[in-house]
Amino acid sequence: GENVEQHPSTLSVQEGDSAVIKCTYSDSASNYFPWYKQELGKRPQLIIDIRSNVGEKKDQRIAVTLNKTAKHFSLHITETQPEDSAVYFCAANSPAFSTNFVFGPGTRLSVLP
């Protein structure tokens, strides 16, 4: 089945700087990669997703890139703000095995004022 790794586990940046979180996956058949943001005590919320037929997707300050050959994808947040502080999870589907997602272990992002 699918295995998703995520780095770093914690990340601290100064307000206004950029943050990058990287994930790798193992199943070459995976074709959908969502990113979720989870604030303390709240539900995971989808912030951006990408399908395997594109290499990059952008939504305002957030972008995701996908390298299918290397089987890795990354989340980029520019001009970080204190409200970006949260735990971020990457995920990948595993269409050969299930219609569900395998999540990475998460990255705790702290944006320092």
Next chain:
Amino acid sequence: DAGVTQSPTHLIKTRGQQVTLRCSPKSGHDTVSWYQQALGQGPQFIFQYYEEEERQRGNFPDRFSGHQFPNYSSELNVNALLLGDSALYLCASSPKEYRGNQPQHFGDGTRLSIL
């Protein structure tokens, strides 16, 4: 338009007891997935229900069982509770004809504590 709702929000049980958690999917969604999120970890897939049947199951023992009702709402049952079952239990719903390449929408979860 109501999102995914779960009840109760918090629950405290002792070892050996049984628990039932409930989930109502987002309007227009018919597929419900359950995840277990231990502290400091990512969600782990338990099982998925579609058309009132368990469609897929993750690596969880038979103590974990579920049900889906005709109105698409779902229950998660856990028997013979262990200390290690303490976690946040998340329900996620997906739209009709879900094929695994669309977002899942999560509820706020039920925080289960085992004493």
